[in-house]
Amino acid sequence: MDDLRKLLGERVKCLRKRLALTQKDLAKSAGFPTHQVISEIERGGRDVKAWELTRLASALRTDINHLLNAVQPQTDRVLWRDNQEQGVELAEAAFLSWCDQYYQLEKMLDVTPPRKMPSHQLDPQTATFTDVRRMASDIVKTLDLGSRPASSLIAVLEGDYGVKIKYEDLANTGSAASVAGEFGLGILMHRSQAPWRRNFSFAHELFHLVTRDSIEQDQMHDNPQLQAWVEKLAESFAADLLLPEDVLIAEFDAILEDDKISYGDLISLARNFDTSTSALIWRLVNCKRFSTKEADRILKDPAFRAADRSTMAGKWSEPAPLSERFVRLAFRAFKKERVSRSRLAQLLGTSLFDLDSFLSDFGLQEADAYEAEATAT
Amino acid sequence: MLTKPKLLLLDADIVIGAHQYGVWENLLDAADIAVAETVARTEAQFYSKEAAGIPVEINLPRLIEEGRVTELSASLEDIASISSIFDGNNRVELHPGEMESLALLYSNNADGRLFCTADAVAIQAAAMLGMSEQAIALEKVLTNTGLQHSLSHQYTDEYFQRLIRKGQERRMMGEGVPH
Numbered sequence: 123m124d125d126l127r128k129l130l131g132e133r134v135k136c137l138r139k140r141l142a143l144t145q146k147d148l149a150k151s152a153g154f155p156t157h158q159v160i161s162e163i164e165r166g167g168r169d170v171k172a173w174e175l176t177r178l179a180s181a182l183r184t185d186i187n188h189l190l191n192a193v194q195p196q197t198d199r200v201l202w203r204d205n206q207e208q209g210v211e212l213a214e215a216a217f218l219s220w221c222d223q224y225y226q227l228e229k230m231l232d233v234t235p236p237r238k239m240p241s242h243q244l245d246p247q248t249a250t251f252t253d254v255r256r257m258a259s260d261i262v263k264t265l266d267l268g269s270r271p272a273s274s275l276i277a278v279l280e281g282d283y284g285v286k287i288k289y290e291d292l293a294n295t296g297s298a299a300s301v302a303g304e305f306g307l308g309i310l311m312h313r314s315q316a317p318w319r320r321n322f323s324f325a326h327e328l329f330h331l332v333t334r335d336s337i338e339q340d341q342m343h344d345n346p347q348l349q350a351w352v353e354k355l356a357e358s359f360a361a362d363l364l365l366p367e368d369v370l371i372a373e374f375d376a377i378l379e380d381d382k383i384s385y386g387d388l389i390s391l392a393r394n395f396d397t398s399t400s401a402l403i404w405r406l407v408n409c410k411r412f413s414t415k416e417a418d419r420i421l422k423d424p425a426f427r428a429a430d431r432s433t434m435a436g437k438w439s440e441p442a443p444l445s446e447r448f449v450r451l452a453f454r455a456f457k458k459e460r461v462s463r464s465r466l467a468q469l470l471g472t473s474l475f476d477l478d479s480f481l482s483d484f485g486l487q488e489a490d491a492y493e494a495e496a497t498a499t
Numbered sequence: 500m501l502t503k504p505k506l507l508l509l510d511a512d513i514v515i516g517a518h519q520y521g522v523w524e525n526l527l528d529a530a531d532i533a534v535a536e537t538v539a540r541t542e543a544q545f546y547s548k549e550a551a552g553i554p555v556e557i558n559l560p561r562l563i564e565e566g567r568v569t570e571l572s573a574s575l576e577d578i579a580s581i582s583s584i585f586d587g588n589n590r591v592e593l594h595p596g597e598m599e600s601l602a603l604l605y606s607n608n609a610d611g612r613l614f615c616t617a618d619a620v621a622i623q624a625a626a627m628l629g630m631s632e633q634a635i636a637l638e639k640v641l642t643n644t645g646l647q648h649s650l651s652h653q654y655t656d657e658y659f660q661r662l663i664r665k666g667q668e669r670r671m672m673g674e675g676v677p678h
Contacts, residue, residue, distance in 0.1 A: 126576055172573045172599040173537040186595055190579045226592070455592065459662070462620035464511055464542060464594030474511060474542060475554055 128166035133189055135164040137182040141211045152181035183215035185223070198303065199339040200310075201330050202296040203323055203353070213295045217288060217310045218303070223469060224286045225305030227451045230460050235284025239307060240264050241335045246342070246352050254329075254355050258362035261332060269369045272321040272396035279309070279324070280447050285331070288448075289313040289441045298323035300330045307331050317439055318398045325360035364397050365405040374411055385429050388420070393437060399430050444470065449484050508533050508571065508609050510616035511542035511596055513637055516654055518546040518557060522646050527562075529644035533569035533612055534559060535599035542596045571609060577602035584676060585624065597621045604630055615640055617653045619662050626666025627675025634663070 138148050138160075145157040145164070152174075154160060162168035163178070170178070179186045200214045228234070242257050261267075265282070267274050279285040285307045292298075292312035297319070299310040309327045311320055330337075342349045373394075377387045392402040400421055406412045412420075420426050452469045455461040467473055472480045481487065507530050509517075514534065517523040526532065539559040546555055562568040581602040585591050593601070597618065603609040605628050613635040616622055625634040636659030641648050652658050669675060 126579055130575065170575050171536060172575075172578050172595065172602070173540045175575065175578060176537055176541060176595040186578070186598070187582050190582045230592075459619040459623065459665070461592040462594055462597055462618045464597060464618065465592045465620070468594055469592070473544065474515060475544070475546065 127169070130170060130189065131164045131166040134160070134178060134182065137184060137189075137215075138164075141182065141215055143212075148178075148181055152177040183212060184219050188219070188222075198301060198334065199343060200299050200301045201327075201339065202299045203326055203356075204297040209295050213290065213292060213310070214299070217290070217299070217308065218301070220288055221286045221301070221303065221305045221308040224448055224451070227448075227455050227461075227469075228284070230455055231451065231458065233451065235282065235306070237282045239283045239285070240332055242332045243336045244333045244355075246337050246348060246355065249355060251355070251358050254359045255362045255367075257332070258359050259366070261328070262363060262366055267363075269366065270395060271325070271366065272318070272364050275321065275324055275328070275364075279328070280445060283307065285309055286448070287311065287445050289443050289445075298327050300327035302331065302334050311441075313440055313443065316398065316434065317437060318392070318396055318401070320441075321364060321396050322360050322398065322401055325363045326356045328363070329356040329359040361397075361401055361405045361408070365395055365402060367409055370395070370402075370405065371409055371411065374406065385420075385423075385426050388426075389430055389433055393433060399426075446484060449481075450486070453481065453484075453486050506531050506533070506610060506612040507635075507640065508535070508600055508603065508612040508614045509538070510600060510614070510618060510621060511538045511594075512617045513615050513654075514538070514557060514559065515546045516617060516637060516650075518555070520648050520650065522641060522648055525646050526640070526644070527567055529646060530640070531569070531612075532567075533571050533609070534563075535596055535603060536570050536572040537599045538596040539563060539568075539570050542594065571603050573599045573602040573606065573608065577606040577608065581605060581628075584628070591620050591624060593620060593624060597624070601625065601628065601630075604628070604633055609633075613640075617659075619653075622659055622662040623666035623669065624675070626663045627670045629670065629676055631663050631667060635659075 134148075138145070143151070145160040149155070149157045149160045152160075154174075154177075159168065163170055175186050175189065179189045182189070200217070202210065240261070242260070244253065244257065262271055265275075265278050267278060276287065280287055286305065287309050289311050291314055292310070293314065295312075297312045297315060301308045301310075309324065309331075311323060315323070337352060342352055373391060374383070377383055377391065388402070389399055392399040395402065397405075403412060403417045403420055407414055407417045449470060452461065452466055456463065456466040461469070463477070464474055467477045467480075470477070470480055478488070509532060514523075517526050544557055546557060559568060559570075563570045578598060581598050585593060585598075597616070597620075600609075600614055600616070601621070601624055604612075604614050604625070613633055614625055614630070615635050615637055616625070617637060622634060625631065636656040637654040638650055638656045639659075641650075666675070
């Protein structure tokens with residue numbers, strides 16, 4: 123018993139430090155009256171009750187099995203886009219724990235992604251924007267993203283390659299993050315940003331996922347200059363991927379009248395590709411259709427900005443935190459009697475009371491008729 | 500003559516179900532009810548008589564304070580033991596409240612109570628731990644206490660027995676605690 127207490131204490135301390143929490147922070151977050159309680163638990167000098175263990179696990183962004191058995195999923199470093207260095211540890215730990223839960227459901231149901239994410243060799247020290255453009259073009263073809271990559275990207279990443287996608291409010295942390303681990307690949311996305319910015323972030327994170335084997339992450343972490351350069355390459359890749367040159371130029375040239383394009387047509391073109399107007403305009407600079415000076419002028423013109431803003435509301439949407447794939451997978455595990463109903467509610471971030479209405483929002487129901495089976499030939 | 504299952508350990512679904520069917524108060528009078536601490540503090544909090552209806556508070560902590568419901572707490576060691584059994588190859592996903600209830604039962608710290616649950620995984624888990632005889636369906640509890648009520652399928656003894664058999668089969672295959 124004492125050994126178990128000591129082991130638990132060590133794990134609590136280790137996880138707390140990894141999350142950069144003080145004993146006071148953890149006590150508050152887990153609902154304990156004072157930080158002395160945490161101190162006693164970490165020293166192995168206090169019996170921890172089951173419900174306290176649940177609260178501790180939740181505050182440490184893990185689950186009780188991991189807390190008791192010291193099994194933490196093996197992962198690479200989480201790569202952040204626009205990282206603000208605030209609350210990174212908590213957001214990462216919650217995301218990694220969720221990726222692991224997702225993976226456990228996949229294992230339980232024997233689900234494997236239909237395709238394996240390609241890996242591209244790219245030496246960041248010598249890579250050029252041309253290399254990245256070529257790579258983006260390859261990826262559009264390999265992933266079969268079509269002429270409007272933004273409209274298919276998320277479904278392809280999730281459905282074909284099993285990328286685990288979670289949406290969170292990351293306002294003070296960063297706009298997106300990606301990671302590879304024993305659970306596969308994962309992308310954490312800031313939920314409350316414009317859909318076209320999210321698309322750009324997805325394409326940016328895809329760059330990191332396909333170059334994960336050739337860009338040494340620890341080396342990048344220790345070298346801010348290299349990191350900044352790789353981020354530039356990722357930005358360039360995202361623009362190249364979402365706005366394929368041949369398709370974009372053909373459509374842009376078709377709209378031109380006397381070498382001119384109206385602001386309205388420019389904005390429509392951006393919406394058509396599900397990208398921001400600034401991404402489109404800089405891509406057109408890149409494709410030699412605008413000069414840098416003209417691009418600057420357009421983007422600073424109040425009339426353009428007002429027209430751009432006026433079209434945003436119609437396309438604005440905020441995704442649910444959990445993807446439909448995850449919800450359906452968890453529900454399937456429940457229907458296969460591998461996950462209890464209470465645990466299903468916990469996995470879906472809801473309560474037993476609200477579970478039925480949560481499921482019905484996804485068109486799922488517990489009724490037995492749902493279990494009727496069809497036989498394939 | 501009715502046999503009263505005097506000592507019961509209830510799962511959150513049963514607490515909520517008994518409230519929905521309006522038999523909770525009668526059940527409290529007819530049997531000695533206990534819940535695991537995690538169920539009392541984090542799970543069984545609201546119920547509603549109709550789907551998506553207005554939530555009504557259950558407030559188990561108040562009933563515990565009044566001495567009408569007993570709260571049982573599993574030790575760290577008991578939880579660790581259950582966690583290690585159902586982790587890895589036997590992996591079934593249980594809620595911490597269900598894990599604590601099963602831990603109390605498995606470590607003989609449930610004061611000889613019968614575990615009443617309607618959850619397919621929890622019922623199988625009880626059988627996988629070799630505790631089929633220590634678990635009971637809500638329908639049987641109500642019949643034994645003279646509180647017969649028409650219940651949805653998951654609360655019936657038929658449903659319960661099917662899952663007990665399934666859990667026993669899994670135990671025979673070496674899942675859970677092999678004999």
